[in-house]
Each structure stands twice: as C-alpha cells, then as structure tokens.
Amino acid sequence: MRYGRYEIVEELGKGSMGVVYRAYDPQIDRHVALKILREDRVTSEAFVQRFLKEAKAIGRLSHPNIVTVYDVGQDHGTIYIAMELLEGTPLNKRIQEKKLALPEIVSIGIQMAETLGYAHQKGIIHRDVKPSNILLQSNGQIKITDFGIAHIEDPSSSIQTQAGEILGTPAYMSPEQVLSRPVDGRSDLFSVGIILYELSTGKRPFGGENIAALFHSITHHHPPEPVQINPDIPKKLSQTIMRCLRKEPEERFETGQALAQALSETLEEGKGIPQKKEKRSPLLIPLIVLIVFGLGAMGYFFLFPKVTQPPLVEKVPMGLLKIDTQPEGAQVFIDGAFKGKAPLRLPLPVGKHEVRMTHPDYHEWEAQVQIGEEGETPLQVRLIPIREK
Numbered sequence: 001m002r003y004g005r006y007e008i009v010e011e012l013g014k015g016s017m018g019v020v021y022r023a024y025d026p027q028i029d030r031h032v033a034l035k036i037l038r039e040d041r042v043t044s045e046a047f048v049q050r051f052l053k054e055a056k057a058i059g060r061l062s063h064p065n066i067v068t069v070y071d072v073g074q075d076h077g078t079i080y081i082a083m084e085l086l087e088g089t090p091l092n093k094r095i096q097e098k099k100l101a102l103p104e105i106v107s108i109g110i111q112m113a114e115t116l117g118y119a120h121q122k123g124i125i126h127r128d129v130k131p132s133n134i135l136l137q138s139n140g141q142i143k144i145t146d147f148g149i150a151h152i153e154d155p156s157s158s159i160q161t162q163a164g165e166i167l168g169t170p171a172y173m174s175p176e177q178v179l180s181r182p183v184d185g186r187s188d189l190f191s192v193g194i195i196l197y198e199l200s201t202g203k204r205p206f207g208g209e210n211i212a213a214l215f216h217s218i219t220h221h222h223p224p225e226p227v228q229i230n231p232d233i234p235k236k237l238s239q240t241i242m243r244c245l246r247k248e249p250e251e252r253f254e255t256g257q258a259l260a261q262a263l264s265e266t267l268e269e270g271k272g273i274p275q276k277k278e279k280r281s282p283l284l285i286p287l288i289v290l291i292v293f294g295l296g297a298m299g300y301f302f303l304f305p306k307v308t309q310p311p312l313v314e315k316v317p318m319g320l321l322k323i324d325t326q327p328e329g330a331q332v333f334i335d336g337a338f339k340g341k342a343p344l345r346l347p348l349p350v351g352k353h354e355v356r357m358t359h360p361d362y363h364e365w366e367a368q369v370q371i372g373e374e375g376e377t378p379l380q381v382r383l384i385p386i387r388e389k
Contacts, residue, residue: 003080004073006034015146018051022085025070032070033083048079055081057124057147062386064358065115067145086143092131095199102233105199106267107338108134110260111142112192114331117256118360119147120185127183129191130172131198139356140336170214171204175247178215186249189259193244193252200237201229205245219247237266264340317350319371323357326382330359345376359383 001008006023012033013020023034037051055072062068071082091108094100100108112134116126126133126147135143174190176183197205205223208214223245227238240262246252253259323332325342332339332346333356339346342357350373356366362383371377 003034003036003075004071004082006032006080006082008034023082025082031085033067033085035081035083037079039078051079051081058083060122060124061119061147063115063118063360064364065111065142065144066119066147067143086135086137086145088135088137088143090132091134091136091142091195094136095131099202100199102237103267103337104140105196106237106263107140108136108142108199109192109196109263110338111331112144112195113189113253113256113260113263115142115144115256116185116188116192117260120188120256125183125185126188126191127177128172129188129195131195134195140333140338141356141358170211171206173218174249175219176249178218184249185256186252186254189244189252189256190249192259193241196237196241197223197226197245200226200233200241203229234266237263240266317373318347319350319373320376321346321348321353321355321369321371322376322378323355324378324380325357325359326380327359327362330357330362330365330381330383332357342381355379357381357383361386 003023005027006025009022009024009031011019012022018035018037021034021036023032024030025032037048052072055069058067058069059072067086068084069081070084073080073082089097112129116129119126124147126144128146129144133144133146135145137143172191172194174183174187176187194205197203206214206217206221208217225238226241227233227235240259243262244252244259253262321334321344323342323344323346328342330342332342332344333354334346334348335354336356348371350371352368352370354366355369356364358364362385365381365383369377369379
C-alpha cells in the first residue's frame with residue numbers, strides 16, 4: 001500500500017492521533033517513519049487541523065534532539081507526515097528495564113531542558129512531554145518526538161483549545177493545563193520535573209485512583225523532596241527538581257536554558273555521593289587488643305626495621321582537552337557522557353576518546369580524538385549550519 005510516494009513496510013505503533021508505519025521512499029532510497037491520521041478522526045476537522053499543525057510545528061524546528069520532518073501530504077482521504085526514522089528505546093521502556101545512573105539522569109534532563117528551551121524560543125510549546133515521547137539512542141543522545149499537540153504562539157490563532165477539551169497526558173500535566181489556564185514554556189518544564197522526579201526516585205510525584213484525584217494531586221499536593229526518598233542523589237539535584245514542580249509558573253525556571261544550567265551544576269555535587277558505612281564486626285575489638293600486644297612483642301623489629309619497597313600504585317596518566325567551537329555553546333559529549341558546553345577544558349585519561357558535539361541549527365560533529373600526556377590538546381571545531389541563512 002502507498003501513501004503518496006511512500007510504500008508501507010510495517011506498522012511501528014499506534015497513538016491517539018494516528019498510526020506510525022515504517023515506509024520506503026523510492027525517490028531518495030531511504031526508509032522513513034510515516035504517521036497517518038486515524039481514519040476515524042478524519043471526520044473531525046479539529047483533529048485534521050491539529051495533525052497538520054504537527055507537521056508545521058516540527059518543520060519549523062531544526063535541532064539535533066528533535067525528530068526531523070521530511071514531508072507532509074494527503075492521500076486515501078487522510079493526511080500523512082514523513083519523518084526521520086528513529087532507532088532507540090522510549091524512556092518509559094528503559095525505566096522498566098533498569099534503574100538509570102545519576103550521570104545519565106542528569107544528561108537526559110539537560111538535553112530535555114535545552115531542546116524544549118530551543119522550541120520555546122521558536123514560539124512552540126510541546127504540551128505533552130512524557131517518557132514515551134523521549135527516545136534514548138545508543139550514544140546517549142535523546143530525541144523528543146510527537147509535537148502533535150504543540151501550541152504555536154500565533155496572534156491570529158489565540159484560542160488553541162476548546163472549552164472542556166484537555167490536551168496532554170494527565171500524569172505529566174502542569175497545574176495550568178489541568179485548570180485550562182493559558183500555558184507557556186514553563187508548563188513543559190513542569191513536565192520535565194515530573195520525569196526527573198520519577199527517574200530519581202522510582203515513583204511519580206503525583207497520583208490518584210481516578211482522573212479527578214490525579215488532577216487534585218497535581219494542583220494541590222506537595223510531594224516529598226526526591227532526596228528524602230533516595231538519599232543517594234545530590235541535594236542540589238533534588239532542589240532543582242522541586243523548583244520545576246512549583247505550582248505557580250513564575251516560581252519555576254524561566255527558561256529551559258536556565259534549567260539546563262542548574263542541572264549541569266548538580267554534576268559537580270554528584271561526584272561526592274556518600275558511600276554506605278560498613279558495620280563493624282563484634283570480633284573487631286578483641287582483634288585490636290591482640291594487635292596491640294603483638295606490636296609490643298615486635299618492638300625489636302621496629303627498632304631495626306628492614307628497608308622495604310612500598311607497593312607500587314599504578315597512576316593513570318591524564319591529559320587536558322581544550323575545546324572551542326564556532327559558534328560557542330555546543331553541547332559536548334565525551335564517550336557518550338555529557339560534559340558541558342563549549343568552550344571547555346577537560347582533564348581526560350591519555351588515549352583515544354569519542355567526542356561528539358551538537359548545537360541547534362547546526363550539523364552534529366563527531367570524531368575520535370587522541371589525548372596526549374604532555375601539555376594541552378587543542379580542539380577547534382567550526383560547526384556547519386543545517387540551513388544556509
């Protein structure tokens with residue numbers, strides 16, 4: 001079966017708005033993700049317009065952490081969008097598979113915040129940020145998908161949601177969404193806070209037996225700080241998450257970039273996670289007494305000590321990588337781990353390292369860099385714009 005020039009290969013998944021297929025584009029010989037509006041929705045003009053808005057919303061965005069839209073068209077009495085075919089695991093499935101490490105949680109949070117911050121600057125609010133819309137790729141990079149109910153700030157279209165119609169996934173909605181109040185980018189950051197809370201503690205901050213109870217929890221309940229549930233996470237990370245979850249938007253982070261910066265600072269504190277103290281055995285005290293007496297008996301040997309060679313401790317040789325990019329502000333990943341934004345000076349073990357850099361509106365840069373032991377290894381990268389200005 002075909003939609004436009006695209007040949008359907010297999011079904012990948014279904015959502016409230018449509019069905020996603022793997023499809024083949026013979027014109028440029030590549031596979032794409034083809035999203036088709038559900039046929040039972042075609043009779044609703046509101047859903048058709050919302051589906052078209054999805055294509056236009058993503059089409060206005062050019063960012064390495066946002067799915068790329070190739071084409072949009074109509075066929076078989078419905079509408080389709082041809083998008084980048086993504087490889088990876090949805091965050092909701094990864095959560096079920098294993099507990100994420102602290103650096104991975106922070107890296108995901110930083111990428112979500114910066115990506116949404118970029119979209120907000122373009123006048124686009126996602127409105128449905130949730131784990132199933134966050135795709136984790138093998139290199140540690142995320143892709144945010146499904147801007148299908150994205151709200152485009154357009155003065156000619158100020159009323160985006162009809163009375164009584166709620167857009168968004170209830171468990172990750174902000175108080176202003178629940179109360180049908182006007183929303184801005186800080187609503188998405190509230191949703192990011194819920195996701196980070198869940199990743200850090202293993203549970204969501206808000207819940208209820210039914211939708212009414214859930215909405216009451218979102219608008220009135222103040223959950224315990226994540227560090228009270230999981231003492232192993234840095235206090236600063238816990239405080240950052242709680243700021244995202246404040247009921248009033250003006251009390252949250254103003255922008256995604258501000259949230260990303262706060263999360264980056266928690267990495268420093270995270271290096272000193274306290275270790276659990278080992279319980280001392282009751283036999284330890286008698287053993288100490290025996291040692292003391294033994295030391296007295298061996299005093300002679302201490303008066304005439306033998307010269308022994310101290311055990312050798314292998315020291316890992318370190319080098320220094322100095323990164324500069326044009327333009328500045330590129331996200332830097334070393335061996336898959338997020339390290340911050342350029343310009344950067346990073347101490348790294350001597351040897352080869354995989355370096356990757358991303359920046360909104362620029363092509364991703366990736367290479368293997370050899371770090372030397374002596375001096376500083378300079379790395380200057382000029383990023384190439386995705387679209388010529």
